[in-house]
Amino acid sequence: MSGWYTVAKWEFIKSGMKFSRKSIFALLLMLLLLSIICYTVALTDMSQNHKIYTLVTTSPDLKNIICNDERFQTLPEDSRDSDITIVEYNAYLSGTTKSMAAADALEKVLINYREKVLSSYNDINNTHPVWVTLHDLGRPESFQVMEIATKNENQLSNTDNYNLDTGEKYKSDSNTAHSSSTFISAEGIDDPDSNSKILFEKQTVATPSNFTPPIPFTAILYSFLFIFPIYFVSQFYSSSIMEERTNRRCEMLLVAPLKRKEIVLGKTIPYVLVSLILLSIIAMYIKRPSDVQELKTFLAMLSVIFPVLILFLSLSFIAAILSRSFKELTFAMVFFSVIVSAYVFFPAMFANVHTVSSISPMTLMVNLIENREISFDKYIFSTLPFYLVALSLYGFGTAIFREEDLFSQKTIPEKIMDCMEIFLSSPGGSVFVLSIVSIPFVYMFQLMMIVMLFNLPFPYSVITMIILSALAEEIAKSIGIYTIIKRKLKTANLITTGMLSLLAGIGFFFGEKLVSMITLAPIAQSAFGSVMTTGTLFLIPLLLHVITTTVTSMGMYFTSPRYYIFFLLVATGLHTVYNIYLLRGLLFV
Structure with a gap:
């Protein structure tokens, strides 16, 4: 066994x-x-808004209108405690905040009633309809996902419209948008074969107040159900590991003839299985698979939420190992939960509205709930960072799953350096490989910055993105060299430090190119994508990575590792200046 x-x-x-x-x-x-x-x-059929406002009126017609709205309760005419009193055509408020809200609600009731009355008219000559052709245009965005749209040649374009005067079809320019109003003559209406009358019968009568953006609130609420089990299971998972650390019951597993990866795998699988069972129940509740297509949708839902589950469990695992007490663990779990939840749900709020939503796997879940298909490239783009970061966290966590770190009171930076030391001391470990392994963390951090910054004014958001991206990249390249110099893993001399800088810079450049080819192609033409793919020029970015890493490592070599942060900021400044110069045409137009 x-x-x-x-x-x-x-x-x-x-x-x-x-x-x-x-x-x-x-x-x-x-x-x-x-x-x-x-x-x-x-x-x-209970309602939260049932009879929350009181109203007194002497008009029977107005009573009939208001009685259809459950928020209002009509009182007798001699009542003195109503929020609104209507006498003839005048409305009097009681002067309270509630009466102001009641007045606003009453105004909306009357507007809706007026729209219903106008919509019920069939006399086109008296209603004077205005035909408005809507063209949905994408606003200028600093983040874009490029797609290739395919269209059936036998189907008409959505921008094909009837000319109301001639009855002929025309195709509007897709690059321009305008609102057009066409007056229809009475002669054309009276003609039973008129194209205008036929078109009117096919149109949906609406007022501008009914035009709403296609924000999938219901689908987002459904997708939020998937996160609840993950929250609770990850809490049990982290507390189980922390409890064994504090009670020192984990010593029995460490002295057993088991590998550390077997212990970690055995402690993780039960929580993964329980989570998948709960998530399957939720997915089955939302999409009851009655045929093959719905079964595919059901399985696609599980495949979309699975990387989110793995990331939560990996963060819980590493937090339980790095924390020294349940108090620190609680803080770490709350911090990670808030950050990941914002990363997952905030972009999904802009599904069908803004292309930043493609970053989040929950956008794929929204599409599945709305019976839309998802492509494999979008799945990879949204979920690959979750898989890579989770795998790396489990790798580093398993490396320090030992007595020296589990039952000691080392600080979090010391345990992180233990991870780096164990990795660099392993047979295949080097600063070259460590720079490649750190790419998923930098990549996910940059995507998270896109989520946080995309709605800021254009130049400032991109400049902030440049600075933070440069800082994350410099940390990823230099953390291994800092560990080697701090822990004295190798003999410190000028040649060794230079070689380490060269290997770290080349490794990060190689990983950056690999990520660009696999996942960043969809956003390479956008402003934020340009920040993340400035390494595509080959030689100059390679030289930049080596030089900035050399600045940090040589600074520590000639001074002390205590000045690591100072030289890290200097390297970040050089990296930022280069990126701003490279994107000067985009930023300063």
Whole structure:
């Protein structure tokens, strides 16, 4: 029997022993009562906005209009405690904040009633309709995802419209947008074969107040259901590891004839399986697979949420190892949960509106809920950073899953340096490979900066992105050299330091080119994409990476590792100046 299977089975048994029979019975009883209450509330059709405003009026017609809105309660005419009192054509407020809100709600009720009345008219001669052709244009964006749209040649374009005067078809220019109003003569209306009358019958009558952007609020709320189980399971996962550290029960596993990766795998798999079961139930509730197509959608939902689950568990794992107490663990879990949740959900709010939404896997979930297909390249673009970062975190966490780090009071920077030291001391470890391994962290950090900065004014957002990206890249390239000099892993001399700088710069450049070819092609033409792909010029960026890394490493060599932050900022400044010069045509036009 495999070692990881034994550890996983013990983890299941240990998790079940945390709860007594009384606790399990109480939990099931609470869930049952909660389900009954929710079902009862759904049957009673309760509403939060039921009779929250009071109104007095002497007009029977107005009473008939207002009685259809459940927010208003009509009081007798002699009542003195109403929010609004209407006498003939005048409305009087009671002077409270609630009465102001009631007046606003009353105005909307009357506007909606007026629209319904006008929409019910069939007399076109008296309604004077204005035909408005809408062209959805994308606003100038600093972040774009380039797509190749295919169209069936037998189908007409969406911009094909009838000319209301001649009845002929015309095709509007896709590069321009305008609103057109055409007056229809009475003779054309009276003609039973008139194209105008036929077109009017096919149009949907609406007012400008009914035009809303296609923001998928319902789909986003459904997608939010997938995160709840992940939150709770990751909390149990991190607390389980932390509890074994504080109680020193993990020593039994460390002295057992098991590899560290088997221990980590065995402790992780139970939580992955439980999460997948819960996520499958939620996906089945949203999309009940009754045919092959819906089954594919169901499986696609699980494949989209799986990298998010793995990232949460990896962050929980590394947080439980780096933290020295449950207090630090709580802070770390809250911090990571907020950051990842913002990264996942904030772009999804702009699905169908802004191309920044393609960064988040939840946008793919929204598309699946709305019965739209997702392409493989979009899946890779959205989820690959999650897979790579999670894999790297598990790798570094497994490296320090040992007695020296689990049962000591080392600080977080010291444990991070332990990760770097173990990696660099391994047979295949070097600053060249470490620079490549650090690429997913830099890549995900840059995508997160896009999420946070894309809505700021254009020049400032890109300049901020340039500075933060340069800082992240310089940290990724120099952290290995800092560890070598700080821990004295190699003999410090001028030639060795220069070679380390060269290897770190080349490794990062190689990884940057690899990421550009795999995932950044869709946004390479955008402003933020230009910041992330300035390495495509080959020789000059390669020289830049080597020079900036040399500045940091040589500064530490001639002074001390204590001045690492100072020389890191100097290298970041050089990197920033180069990127701004390279993008000067985009920033200063």
